[in-house]
Amino acid sequence: MKEKFEVLTNKKWFSSLLWILLLIIAWEVGAFVVANTKRIPENVLPHLYQIIIAGFSTDKVTGDMTATQAVLSSAAQTLLRGFLGFVLGAAIGFVFALVMKMSGVLEKVLFPYLMLIQLIPVLGLAPIVLAITGDINVSRVIIAAILSFYPVATNTLAGFKSVEKEKYDLMFICAAKPHVIYTKVLIPAALPYFFTGLKIAAPMAVTASILVDTLQGDGGLGCLLSQSLKHAMSIYVFWLIVFFSAFVGILVGKVIGWIEYGVSPWKRRA
Amino acid sequence: MSEVRDIEIKTRELGVTFQDNAGRDVTALTGVNLEIYKGEFITLLGPSGCGKTTLLRSIADLQKPTTGDVHIQGMTPKEVRLQQKFGFVFQQPVLFDWRTVKKNVELPMEIMGYSKGERSDRADEMLEMVGLKDFANHYPNQLSGGMQQRANIARAFGLDPDILLMDEPFSALDEFTKEKLHEDLLRIWRATNKTILFVTHNIQEGVFLSDRVCVLSPHPGRLSAIVDIDIERPRTLEVKESSYFNELVTKVRNSFEGGSV
């Protein structure tokens, strides 16, 4: 029995589970304290089961939707735009890296600006993008695209640069044409780096698209969040959104990891 | 050697000068006159900084000579390279992580436009030759260093190149693996009759493998002696224990200019 337990504790998921349990316990202890000291405890820290019940409740929080329905329908609005921006930004980032690799002059011109954009708090630009475009949906896409663009571009470029001199020499000896070098050497070599960029970009794109929502009351997850906070509807909608967005933020990172795992068989058998 | 043999590679007053970071000229190689016969196994031997790799790279068109020239089968290195007649084995097994061992061997053939079936057949043949048949569908990171270097050699032979250039291919391997690969290399060489240029800093290795050992000396890098290795072939590992082998090793060692290294 003791040995079995030891085998169990050596598993990585076991200690993750332990920590999640600890967090749940801490949350619940906090919730008990809050429940006994606060006038409206659900504003500060409701019990987890209360949030779960709210998630499955059939009571309407808006005109015709339950809490979960409201969250999911606005999430669809928000995240679809965020996803579009993410894909767009990642694609542009990849092309950018490729162009910079192909042209030494363009690399020199653009590289300092690529570094600079990382230092700028792009989310701070969200309100002005909204002001310029005047359209919440376009703004969501643009901000998510900018945020996804630079991690993908810098990481992919680093991937292209990671190719050793010997590999170029080998291609040179084989008299390989430049396009062959790109398709057979450079792009496959940069792929893991590209995915690293995607993993950084995805949670940022989610954050961005929710944030842009809160700037204008036009529907969407962020907008729902603001309304719930202002008690225009049940506060549990707010808690559901908190958990939902945390879940989505973690999930997108995982999903990209799975995709990477799927397209890189050499990593599986190592 | 009495019979008349075809000269495959010929260098004339070959010299290479680099510029270091401070902008000063550094002579890596100067005045190399060398004739290499067709089907010969020749070793470029010397300590670090003697220009042996530079010489190899000049022949492979990876390095432009500053003075003199290289002729291979009456052509320039570039023409030979564009005809894809070179095979090159690096010190590190330059394998592509994302390709299986077999796909790695097939890569140069893909570039040359071999058909799929032909590629596959030849790759199988090469892997069989280096003893990696059972590992064809493994990925490089699943192989040991010795196996990776075998895959590397299989790839270089896969194209059926006229000239095989090997830049310290075994220097990172342990002694046991190295000896095994020495025997394998000689066997493959005999079977395929390639011209092999082999760079090393290991005297025993050079003497054991070659028909001739070219001794290079540093500061500035130059060809200081050529030692004929007339040990009978096929050679086995026992050769290394013979007194004649050791005599030749001593002869090579003494031919370094400036005494012992």
Next chain:
Amino acid sequence: MEYEVKLEKVGRKKSLSQRIKENKTWQKASTIVLPLIFGIVLVGLWQTEVLHSWFHTDTFTLPLINKIGGIMGDISDKILENTIATVEVAFFGLVIGSVLGYLIAMLAALYPKIGSGGLSVIGAFASIPVVAMAPVLNNWTKDVSTDANLRSMVSKIIVVTLICAADMGLNAYRGLTELKPFSEDLMAIYGAPKKITLWKLRIPNSIPYVFTALKVSVPASIMTAIVSEYFAEYITGVGRAIRENIVLAQYSTAWAYIATACLIGVVAYVVLMVLQSILLRRYH
């Protein structure tokens, strides 16, 4: 000949010493000159309102650069006040978070069985959108003080702390555990206790990783500070000023604050680089 030129572009720049030799000075100068030309062209397009026609906007929403600069001068005292508010949040959050993250990494390195899972949970925290975290912490810090400014500060700092702790924790853990081969064995042969191994080996080894973490978390701390300002109870900070001014349609002022935000980001990064060059020089 044509083939060769193309191949150079792919990546044989270095080995072709001849080319570099001929152009060494130009190579060096061009890394500064070329981006500078691009920057000047960009400013030119902006000032001549070409950018405005591309983006279908006007000088009201996208004011000319000299006007933004003028406003920055006019309201410099207000900008300074908001900058201090933002920088304070980012700085304290960065420091507390980084120290916390490092301590967690240290615990995880010493007790890997329990620690490694803790790190993956912390990694998950980093993926939680700030938008979700900020309002929760606003609620939690309601009782910290009767001063709305102070409790807003605390709440914002905690958000930044969590983000930076995750980043530092993950990187520092790598620095504390990815040691040079055999160095751990060497310590074991000397019979060094865990504590000595930590001080003499693990911590020095982790320093470059700490800077890797900071390179990400310094810009992130500023971005997080700005976003959490949007949700804060007390109205202050550069981020909040951007938003409030846009709501009031004072676009020039908003742009002045955007420029300030960018400046903060760049200055913070430069400070970090200077710190790194001083500290790492001592280390090597």
